[in-house]
Amino acid sequence: MVLTTTNLAAGESLPCTFASRYVRTSLPRFQLPDCSIPKEAAYQIINDELMLDGNPRLNLASFVTTWTEPECDRLIMSAINKNYVDMDEYPVTTELQNRCVNIIAHLFNAPIGEDETAIGVGTVGSSEAIMLAGLAFKRKWQNRRQAEGKPYDKPNIVTGANVQVCWEKFARYFEVELKEVKLREGFYVMDPEKAVEMVDENTICVAAILGSTLTGEFEDVKLLNDLLAEKNKQTGWATPIHVDAASGGFIAPFLYPELEWDFRLPLVKSINASGHKYGLVYAGVGWVVWRSKEDLPEELIFHINYLGADQPTFTLNFSKGSSHIIAQYYQFIRLGYEGYKNIMENCVENARILKEGIESTGRFDIVSKDSGMPLVAFKLKDSSQHTVFEISDSLRRFGWIVPAYTMPPDAEHVAVLRVVIREDFSRSLAERLVADINKVLLEIEALPSRIAKIAAVTSEISGNDGTVPKKSVDEVQKEVITFWNRLVEKKKKTNGVC
Template identity: 80%
Template sequence: MVVSVAATDSDTAQPVQYSTFFASRYVRDPLPRFRMPEQSIPREAAYQIINDELMLDGNPRLNLASFVTTWMEPECDKLIMDSVNKNYVDMDEYPVTTELQNRCVNMIAHLFNAPIKEDETAIGVGTVGSSEAIMLAGLAFKRKWQNKRKEQGKPCDKPNIVTGANVQVCWEKFARYFEVELKEVKLSEGYYVMDPVKAVEMVDENTICVAAILGSTLTGEFEDVKLLNNLLTEKNKETGWDVPIHVDAASGGFIAPFLYPELEWDFRLPLVKSINVSGHKYGLVYPGVGWVIWRSKEDLPEELIFHINYLGTDQPTFTLNFSKGSSQIIAQYYQLIRLGFEGYKNIMQNCMENTAILREGIEATGRFEILSKEAGVPLVAFSLKDSGRYTVFDISEHLRRFGWIVPAYTMPANAEHVAVLRVVIREDFSRSLAERLVSDIVKILHELDAHSAQVLKISSAIAKQQSGDDGVVTKKSVLETEREIFAYWRDQVKKKQTGIC
C-alpha cells in the first residue's frame, strides 16, 4: 500500500509529507511489543502496522475447523457497525435493542416448540455464545436441585451432570467452575456419541440433569434425545426422582427444525427443560452470540435473576457478562426476519448438498473411512484406512500449504486410538471449494505416498546392512527404521513451513 501520509515534526510542529508510507519511521522503527510506546503515532501508521501483522492470520473462509459464521450480507455488516457502540445491557437507554432481543428469544422458542400460550412471552436470554448459555442453564439446574434437596432435608453438596465423553469443553468448564461432578459416558469405536442407555444407568439422586448434544463437535451426529427422554421418564417413575434433560443444540439447533422437522429432540419432549443454541454458528451471525431458552418460568429460579436500577429503570438481568455490544443481537434479528423459515431451510439444504459432494469426493479416493453420519450437522469427519507411515496429522499439516485449515484430532475416551480429520461445511463453502479441497487432498496423498516409498527403499537398505549373515535384522526392524526416517522427514517439512532453518 503506497499513500501520502502527513505526520507532525516534533521540532517545527509542521506537517511532514511522506511520499510513501513504508518510508516513514513509524514503519521502519519497531514498536515495543509488550509495553505501551512512549509517543503517539499517526492513525494511518497504527492501522498499517496492525493490518500488516493480521495478513499472517489464516483466511476465515478457508478455516474448515470452525463452525463459526465467516460471511454475512453487506446490509447486515452495516447494521453491525452502526450499533457497535451500543451497550446491550443498558435496556433503558436502548429499549429498541432490548425489544429486538426479546423478539429473537420468542422466535427461537417457537422454533423449538416451547409450550408458550398466546398471552405469554418465552423465557430466555441472549448470551455471548453457547458457553455462557450452558453456564446459565447449568446454574439453573443446580439451584433448582439444591432447593428441592433442602426442602426434603437431604444433603445438596454433591451435584453431578451426566454427559457423553464427546461434549464440548464448556461442559467441563461449568463442572469445574461451579463444583459439579461431570459423569461421562465413554465412547467406543464406531459409536461416537452418548449412549442413552448407559447415560440413564449413571443417573442417581444427585444428578441435576442429563445433557444431550444435538450435533456432536466430533462427528456432527445428533444424539437420540427422544430415547433418552423415554428411558429417563421410566427411571424417574421407578425412583421418584425428577431428573431433567438439557439439550446442547449449539450446532444443530438451527439445522434440525429446517431439515428434520419430524425429529423430536426439543420441548416436545416433557423432560427437556432448557436448550442452548449458537447464533454465531448455523444461526448465521458473526461471533459472538448465543441463546438459552427455558421451557417455563418454573425452570429458571427467581433468585438467579438480578434487578438493577442504576442504568435508569428496574432491569432484570441473568447473564454472566454484564456490558457487551448490541451488534450481534441486532444481526441475529436481521437474519431471522431477512431469511425467514424458507431462507434458513434453503441455506441448510445447500450446506448438506455440498457436504454430500465433499463426502463422495473423499470416499472416491479409496483411502478414507467416513465416520460422520449423513443426517446431522453438515460436516465430514474421516479417518485413514491405512494408518501406516503417515497420519491424518501429516495431511492436516500439508493442507495448510494450500491455505486450508482442517483439524486433525483423536477421539475421547475410550476411542483415543481413532484419529480423524473434520471439515465443517458453512454457508460460504461452495461446491467449487469442495471439489478443490478434494483435489488438494489427492495431491497430498500422492506426495506422501512418494515419500513413503523412498522411506521404504532407504530403510530396507539400512536394515539389510544391519542384518547378520543369516539375513535376520539384529538391531532395528525395517518398520522401526521407516518410522525414524519418516519422522525426520516430517520434522524437516515442518521446519520449512515455519521458516526454521
C-alpha cells in the same frame, strides 16, 4: 519522504506510510510505547501483521459464521457503540432481543401461549448459555434437596465424552462432578442407556448434544427422555434434560422437523443454541431458552436500577455489544423459515459432494453420518505409513485449515480429519479441496514414512544383536497416536468452538 518526528500538527497527514520510520522500527510488544504514532502508520503496522492470519473463509475447522450480507454488516457497524446492558437507553434493541428469544422458543416448540412471553436470554456464545442453564439446574436441585432435608453438596452432570470443553469448564468452575459416558469405535455419541445408568440422586441434569463436534451426529434425545422418565418414575427423582444445540439448533428445525429433540419432550427443560454458528451471525452471540418460568429459579435473576429503570438480568457478564443481537434479528426476518431451510439444504448438498469426492480417492473411510450436521469427518484406511496429522499440515500450504484430532475416551486410537460445511462453502470450493487432498496424498506418498521413524525412535531394542522387534500395524498406530497426543496435550479438550 522520511518523517523524523512524532509531533505532527493536528490534522497533518502522513504522505507515505512505508517511507516513514514507523514501519522500519520495532515497537515494544508487551509495553505501551512512549510516544504516539500517526494513525496511518498504526493501521498499516497492524494490518500487515494480520496478513499472516489464515483466511476465515478457508477455516474448515470452525462452525462459526464467516460471511453475512453487506446490509447485515452495515447494521452491525451502526450498532458497534451500543452497550446492550443499557436497556433503558436502547429500548428498541432490548425489544429485538426479546423477539429473538420468542422466535427461538417457538422454533424449539416451547409450550407457550399466544399471549405468553418466552423465558430466555442472549449470551456471548453457547459457553455462557451452558453456564447459565447449568446454574439453573444446580440451584433447582439444591432447593429440592434442602426441602427434603437431604445433602446437597455433591451435584453431578451426566454427559457423553464427546461434549464441548465448555461443559468441563462449568463442572470445574461451579464445583459439579462431570460423569462422562465413554465412546467406542464406530459409536461416537453418548449412549442413552449408559447415560441413564449413571444417573443418581445427585444428578442435576443429563446433557444431550444435538450436533456432536466430532462427527456432527445428533444424539437420541427422544430415547434418552423415555428411559430417564422410566427411571424417574421408579426412583421418585425428577432428573431433567438439557439439550446442547449449539450446532444443531438451527439445523434440525429446518431439515428434520419431525425429529423429537426439543420441548416436545417433557423432560427437556432448557436448550442452548449458537446464533454465531448456523444462526448465521458473526462470532459473539448465543441463546438459552427455558421451558417455563418454573425452570429458572427467581433468585438467580438480578434487578438493577442504576441505568435508569428496573432491569432484570441473568448473565455472567455485564456490558456487551448490541450489534450481534441486531444481526440475529436481521437474519430471522430476512431469511424466514424458507431462507434458513434453503441454506441448510444447500450445506447438506455440498457436504454430500465433498463426501463423494473424498470417497473417490479410495484412501479414506467416512466416519460422519449422512444425517445430522453438514460436515464430513473421515479417517485414513491405512495409517501404517502416514497420518491424518500430516495431511492436515500439508493442506495449510494451499490455504486450507482442516483439523485433525483423535477421538475422546475410549476411542482415542481413532484419528480423523473434519471439514465443516458452512453457508459460504460452495460446490466449487468442495471440488477444489478434493483436488488439493489428492495432491497432498501424492506428495506424502513420495516422502519417507514419519510413522516408521517414530516407531524406530520409540521402539525398545531387544537382545544384544540390536534387532528391533517387528510390530503390528495396530501397535505402530497406537505409538503414533501416543506421540501426537503428547504434542497436542490430549488430556485437555480442544474440540469445537462455541
